[in-house]
Amino acid sequence: MRYRFRCEYLGSAFYGWQEQNEAGKTKFVTVQSALEEAFSVALRAPIRIVGSGRTDTGVHARGQCVHFDFDGELDPFKTERSINGLTKRLIRIRDLQACAPDFHARYDAVSRYYQYTIFTRPVALMRDFGWECGSLSLDLGAMEREAQAFLGEHDFIDFCIPRNDGKSTLCTLTEFRLERVNDWTCMFHIRGNRFLHRQVRAMVGTLFDVGRGRYPEGTVKTIFEKNFKGERTWAPPQGLVLQDVEYADY
Incomplete structure (x- = not known):
């Protein structure tokens, strides 16, 4: 069974x-x-x-x-x-x-929902559950606008570490929303049909680079078009939570 x-x-x-x-x-x-x-x-x-x-x-x-x-x-x-x-x-x-004998936790999933938390001031109690950026000033508006460039179907080969297993790197994102939890905490809500190896961390790292003024708005589109040259930031793992996996009947 x-x-x-x-x-x-x-x-x-x-x-x-x-x-x-x-x-x-x-x-x-x-x-x-x-x-x-x-x-x-x-x-x-x-x-x-x-x-x-x-x-x-x-x-x-x-x-x-x-x-x-x-x-x-x-x-x-x-x-x-x-x-x-x-x-x-x-x-x-x-x-x-x-459950049904043919139910599959991976292949039957309709979507995955992640949350990524960023702290914009030094923290001690919650630093193991978010990215503590210290006193670094971030333009959250620019990050929020830039996040919209991820929505829809795209080839995320340049936002992951490829596993070279021959599988498609196309993913469809239906939500990439920034929530301002309080004056010093923001949370990204990210939902899509599938995610690649370290994809969320690569995407959040790019938004971080835009928010701190390292790169301009429009950088995500430039990366998708393979016209980007430069080093990029990877968001640390502790800020990321797999919040939910959605199915038709569970």
Whole structure:
């Protein structure tokens, strides 16, 4: 039988989502490997899980979706409690339920929704969950206007680290909105059908360069047209959260 659930995790505690076990190298603890170990203990059988997508080292999640197969019945409530007790408060799962046998956490996703937080003053308490830019002055209006250039379908090959796996680098973004949370916090809301490796961090880094006056408005279009020359900033991972993955029925 196939099951699915949502999970949130503290990205800074893991080496990304995907399990790593390269020959001759130490096996790092990833979110995937930690969950598989917990489920294998709780259900007393080897369990392989499939997530809606990968998150990089340091990137957090609140709404990652996962599915797995288990030949047997399980009590969703008791299993959730067991998993949450085994993952040392670094991962929390919820909404565990049986689903259609052909449901796929990755391929059935309609859209992904990310949030990226920037602090425009020095912070201490929340610096692990946002990009602390110190006292650097940012033109948030310019960043907000520039973000609109990402909307629609584009080839994001120049806003990612290509995996060279032969897959398309076309993505469609339906939302790229800047919210001013307070006088010193702003949050980007980013939604699209799919995202490439480090794409969000590349996009936010470019907006940051525009906001601090390093590059003019119109830079995103210049990059898409492959007419840009210069160094670019990559936004750090801790400000990024996979907030939700949307499906037709979940």
